[in-house]
Amino acid sequence: GAVIVKKLTALFVATLALLAASASFAQDTPEATADASPYRWVTVAGGFNSPLYVTHAGDGSGRLFVAEQDGYVFVLDENGTYDDFDPFLDISALLSQDVFQGGYTERGLLGLAFHPDFAENGLFFINHTDVNGDTIVARYHVNPDDPNHADVASRTELLKIPQPYYDHNGGVMAFGPDGYLYIGVGDGGSFGDDPGATAQRLDVLLGKILRIDIDSETYTVPEDNPFVGTEGALPE
Numbered sequence: 001g002a003v004i005v006k007k008l009t010a011l012f013v014a015t016l017a018l019l020a021a022s023a024s025f026a027q028d029t030p031e032a033t034a035d036a037s038p039y040r041w042v043t044v045a046g047g048f049n050s051p052l053y054v055t056h057a058g059d060g061s062g063r064l065f066v067a068e069q070d071g072y073v074f075v076l077d078e079n080g081t082y083d084d085f086d087p088f089l090d091i092s093a094l095l096s097q098d099v100f101q102g103g104y105t106e107r108g109l110l111g112l113a114f115h116p117d118f119a120e121n122g123l124f125f126i127n128h129t130d131v132n133g134d135t136i137v138a139r140y141h142v143n144p145d146d147p148n149h150a151d152v153a154s155r156t157e158l159l160k161i162p163q164p165y166y167d168h169n170g171g172v173m174a175f176g177p178d179g180y181l182y183i184g185v186g187d188g189g190s191f192g193d194d195p196g197a198t199a200q201r202l203d204v205l206l207g208k209i210l211r212i213d214i215d216s217e218t219y220t221v222p223e224d225n226p227f228v229g230t231e232g233a234l235p236e
């Protein structure tokens with residue numbers, strides 16, 4: 001199965017860049033060996049099925065959360081141990097069947113982000129395609145009696161974006177230093193093309209990075225979003 005690994009440097013991208021530089025140096029310098037590199041990968045956990053994202057909750061617990069495309073989020077403790085029969089969250093019943101039929105797919109559970117104040121409010125957000133293939137951004141609350149399980153009854157759908165095709169769904173989400181939630185949405189797809197030119201249109205949410213304020217019952221649009229007040233443009 002797939003494995004989750006951790007880095008021994010501060011920045012993942014910096015690690016890859018330095019590894020590439022090290023590999024190039026080794027090719028040009030016969031006496032250089034792989035042992036000379038100060039970086040190494042360490043297996044933390046394995047046995048996952050199509051893991052797309054690994055993150056932490058920022059709550060000081062030392063846990064990692066692994067999001068799988070087929071609708072599961074698992075909790076890894078500090079030793080890399082997890083229970084593959086008892087996920088933190090299971091939304092598999094909300095996904096279209098093509099996610100489970102094997103082979104390549106761009107649908108499923110595609111994004112996971114924990115609120116910057118998760119330790120206090122227990123809120124987190126997911127991005128997934130639904131049974132019709134449309135994009136859903138939903139909010140959940142952690143189970144107040146069990147920090148290793150979500151409260152599935154707390155689900156609130158914040159956004160629904162119709163998807164014209166099965167691919168190019170995007171899905172990654174992250175909170176910025178401004179406290180707003182940034183949502184990557186694909187252009188809607190169609191076999192490597194974008195026939196609707198959605199990424200160039202301001203009247204649709206496809207092909208965009210959305211920026212919303214989620215500290216309300218649903219969400220609001222920050223007043224300083226670049227297209228607020230622009231005629232014919234969606235403010236998100």
